[in-house]
Amino acid sequence: TVSTFYQLQNSIQSVLKTSEYFLPVEFNYSFCAHFGQEPTAEEAREESYLLKSIAWPEPSVLGLPLRHSSDPAQSYYTIQDPGDLQVGGQLVVKIQMQNFLGQPKKHGGDFLVARLHTPELAAGVAGQVHDHNNGNYTVFFPLLWAGVAQVEVTMIHSSEAVMVLRRLREEQSDRVFFKSLFRSGYLSETTLCNLCLPHKQQPLCNYTDPQTGEPWFCYKPKMLDCDTRINHSKGGYKKHLLTVYESQFFQ
Numbered sequence: 001t002v003s004t005f006y007q008l009q010n011s012i013q014s015v016l017k018t019s020e021y022f023l024p025v026e027f028n029y030s031f032c033a034h035f036g037q038e039p040t041a042e043e044a045r046e047e048s049y050l051l052k053s054i055a056w057p058e059p060s061v062l063g064l065p066l067r068h069s070s071d072p073a074q075s076y077y078t079i080q081d082p083g084d085l086q087v088g089g090q091l092v093v094k095i096q097m098q099n100f101l102g103q104p105k106k107h108g109g110d111f112l113v114a115r116l117h118t119p120e121l122a123a124g125v126a127g128q129v130h131d132h133n134n135g136n137y138t139v140f141f142p143l144l145w146a147g148v149a150q151v152e153v154t155m156i157h158s159s160e161a162v163m164v165l166r167r168l169r170e171e172q173s174d175r176v177f178f179k180s181l182f183r184s185g186y187l188s189e190t191t192l193c194n195l196c197l198p199h200k201q202q203p204l205c206n207y208t209d210p211q212t213g214e215p216w217f218c219y220k221p222k223m224l225d226c227d228t229r230i231n232h233s234k235g236g237y238k239k240h241l242l243t244v245y246e247s248q249f250f251q
Contacts, residue, residue: 109159
């Protein structure tokens with residue numbers, strides 16, 4: 001009856017790991033929406049649909065201290081009166097999230113994953129989690145096989161951590177950066193590349209696809225032309241993107 005905290009440690013470490021290719025600290029900007037072609041009506045509708053599909057409940061109060069954030073060890077779930085369960089029916093589970101002080105959470109937004117499984121049969125099914133935006137969640141499990149089954153609820157990220165990830169998505173869309181090699185004769189230079197680059201720092205080479213409008217830019221080499229670009233590779237990951245306050249939600 002205790003939900004389990006599962007940290008995606010490898011993902012966090014890969015984002016924060018040191019890269020041998022140095023990226024200046026001042027590269028802190030949002031995606032340059034004015035680059036590339038104007039979206040068609042169909043593309044605009046698709047964009048709207050995608051943005052709605054990733055919409056996430058936001059806490060009523062931002063910047064809560066860690067002790068007021070979701071504590072999976074003190075949170076719990078209860079199985080609603082199952083009655084006469086039948087294959088093809090439904091099992092309903094209620095979740096109450098609590099903070100590190102043992103108090104009920106007052107807002108939703110926690111990233112929860114639930115499953116119903118029977119290890120002996122190698123059978124399992126994911127539950128549909130409904131967020132009531134008040135610290136309570138309801139999970140609906142379809143009953144697909146007969147026998148004893150176990151309920152498991154995992155908190156991937158607290159609602160406070162989700163807000164940090166959203167900030168990174170919106171403000172640091174270039175967390176992975178790229179580079180290209182330019183060469184002509186005995187001269188070679190390597191510059192940074194990405195979907196968007198601050199054009200005020202130095203001239204850009206524009207490699208935007210003329211048919212699809214997919215934007216791509218590289219900083220122009222100091223001594224070579226844009227048409228001397230010979231390869232493309234990942235430069236690395238930007239690091240130290242979290243504040244001290246934010247990093248505590250991923251410990």
